[in-house]
Amino acid sequence: MKLSYLAYRNMVSKPLNLLLSLLLLLLSVSLVTFVLQLSKQLGGQLNKNIAPFDMVVGAKGSPLQLVLSSVLHVDAPTGNIKLKEVATLQKHPFIQTAIPVSYGDNYKGYRILGTEVGYLDQYNAQLVDGKLYKKPFEVVAGSTVAQKLGLKVGDNFISSHGLASSSNEAHEEHPFLIKGILKSTGTVVDQLLITPLESIWEAHDHGEDEHHEEDDDRTEEAEVLKEHDVEKEITSLLIKFKSPLGMVQLPRFINENTSMQAALPGFEVQRLIGLLGSGVQTINGIALVILLVSGLSIFISLLKTIRERRQELALLRIYGLRTGQLLWLALLEGGFLAIIGFLSGWLVGRLGIWGLSHYTQNSYGYALQVPGPDMVELLLLALTLAIALMATLFASCSIFKLNVAKTLSDA
Amino acid sequence: MQLSCIYFYLYFCENIQMVKTLNLAYAYENGEELKFPNIEVSPGKHLLVIGPSGVGKTTLLYLLAGLLPPLRGIISVAGTELNSLTRKEMDKFRGNYIGLVFQQYYFIKSLNVSDNLRLRQSFPKNTNDTQRRHELTERLGLKDYLDEKVATLSQGQQQRLSIALGLIHRPKIILADEPTSNLDDVNCVKVIDLLKEEAEICKSSLLIITHDLRVMSHFQNQVML
Known part of the structure; x- marks a missing residue:
């Protein structure tokens, strides 16, 4: 023994x-x-999720919230900014890429992100099935979303307003169509349904019209909103600098001279x-x-x-x-x-x-x-x-x- | 001391005894000195050491087992002089050559009957002799209780297990301390017979220390303390 x-x-x-x-x-x-x-x-x-972007430009508010909402997609956005306002930024010599994003709807709790195809390249997201979107209301689904919700190419779905799945307000007039499914990237892209910016704009244009018809007391407000819509709003602009000088000059410039704010994901996450x-x-x-x-x-x-x-x-x-x-x-x-x-x-x-x-x-x-x-x-x-x-x-x-x-x- | 050593060798070289003591004395912590008569046990022979309570019988047993150091004198067991062994060597020697049967029963409570016996076979050298375990427990009527916890055994079964633990490793000498004092007449005879039988089978010498006069008639060689 x-x-x-x-x-x-x-x-x-x-x-x-x-x-x-x-x-x-x-x-x-x-x-x-x-x-x-x-x-x-x-x-x-x-760190993996913020890696593609050096700076986020969005509505004034908490910089941490801006980073959390626009890059990491966990928080509510700080507000919207006008596309026109950031147009000059997109052509700035210090900036390599500037990708506008817009969101505010979900499908069964998964965010629908309106953005350019370039966003996918930043995370190296590749298709495993189907094609990239070309027209409004076409969608590519992140791998986790597709898996959890059992989405396939050719499926249709109706989005709900807001970022939580509990929201009851649905955009029934604009069904989305799944055009492609993405490979797993291990980043936030896996959790998103990605569509052109126009899908978001059009879905909400309609929403506002409905609002307008239903509630006369708010006519004025709705009209103001509609004017904004005409001006095309986005939630934020995700930026990658070409030169480190951008990091030094641009955030300060934006924060001091515009109605927008610039947040640095690296700094905020740190x-x-x-x-x-x-x-x-x-x-x-x-x-x-x-x-x-x-x-x-x-x-x-x-x-x-x-x-x-x-x-x-x-x-x-x-x-x-x-x-x-x-x-x-x-x-x-x-x-x-x-x-x-x-x-x-x-x-x-x-x-x-x-x-x-x-x-x-x-x-x-x-x-x-x-x-x-x-x-x-x-x-x-x-x-x-x-x-x-x-x-x-x-x-x-x-x-x-x-x-x-x-x-x-x-x- | 030197003289006694020379004397010792002259005395022992003639015939190697299983147990032999010479001018053995022990001092208690309070300084009280205890002297023992010389004892001798030939190989295969038995000896009864008898005396009233409190004369140092158990002390003698511990001296013979190398568990207490003598004040004076020489102890030889199986041809080895115990004084010459280091503590470590003594542990090993005791484990290999000496079997102890106590008045009280000591077991490892967390192990069952079979594992208690297996443990005894494992040290100092690992034998794990299954056949020996099998035969011994069969003879001692413990075979059906191998998987029992020791605490659930009856008094008689515990006694027999205690004996089994004293001799499962085939010791050269079995030292038994009052093995019969708690027993009635019938069981007293049974235990003595059992010890003698098992000693015969292992070709061991048996040294019993007791104040129980009932045992006297069973042994030829006796020493009074």
Whole structure:
């Protein structure tokens, strides 16, 4: 029989002690792995999605909101801007590409984004089926949308007003037609239904007309809106600079001299990650304290069981086991505990990511991945083991002082 | 000390005894000194050490098992002088050559009957002799309880398991401490017969320490403490 088997039997012979120590380990490990994984994926996901664009120009408001809504498609837009106003920007020598986007409708919670075909190139999105759109109300669907909603080339659908799936107001007069399905890019494009800008304009022109007919009190307002519509509005303009000078001069120029604002996705996302970072650090700190408490719990429970098992340890000495082997037995027990605690904690952490992924997928259209262990987690395993083994070692001091004859006679 | 060593060798070289002590004395922590008569057990022979409670019978047993250091004197077991062994060597020697049967029953509670026996066979050298385990438990009437937890065994079964653990590894010498003191007359005889039988089968020597006068008639060689 191996000592490891005896250690295992000893460990499971006290299920309540085992449960307490395991739960504490599980709690701390799952917290750390969950939070680390979440912040890592969030950071990675954000950076990937903002990569194609250096600057966003939109209506005045919170720059973070502008970036979140126009680039990452998670927030509501700050407002609209006139296409005419940004027309000069599109020809600016510092600017390589400037892509107008317009949105405000959804189909079953997935955003319909009106933009130019060039938008797809920025994310390297390629067709897996069908063709690109040419006319208004033709759509290419991102891979996730197509998969989740079971959309195929040739399908029709009716959009709803607003960005949430709960919206009841439908644009029934303008059914959209799926012309193509995109390959998975791992970016926000997967979550979008993309259509020409004109689709958005036409759908809303009609919407305003209807409004006009229904409600006479608001005639004036509707007319004003209609004038705006004639002027063609977009939600924002996504810009990639040709030269780094653009980054220095243009945002300031736009913010000071126009009614629009310019936001830098890189800067805003960095700020966001920084805000999250302090939260992550707090949670990690709490988890570390729990880890230390679980070490203490292992120490106390082992100290208790080693005292209770004094006679068994004396018996093992009679059987010819050396003091070192008894110590090894205790360390094995502590080590098993740490490994089982870590593995179950890691699994719970991943389960948490998986569960959260469903939630974020449904409410924001962002899925999280459930990857295998990474380097930081291996370090965490080492730390968990170190704490458990230290606790075991301290609890095992009495093994060195074990007086076999006395222990057996005292019984 | 030197003289006694020379004397020891002259004394022992003639015939190697299974157990032999010479001028053995032990000092308790409070300084009280205990002297023991010289004892001798030939290979395959048995010895009964008898004496009233409190004369240091158990102490003698622990001295012979190398669990306590003597104050003076020499202990030789199976031709090995225990004083000459390091602590580590003593652990190994004890595990290999000595079988202990206690008055109290000591088991590893987290293991079942079979695993307790297997554990005893695994140290210091791993034998895992299934046949031996099979035969021994069969003879001791434990065969049907191999998968039971030790705590669920009856008193008599625990006693027999305790004996089985004392000799499953075929020790050269079996040291038994008051093996019959808790038993009625019928069971007392049973246990003595069992110990003698098993010692015969393993070709081990048996050294029983007891205050139980009922045992006296079963042994030829006796020492009074």
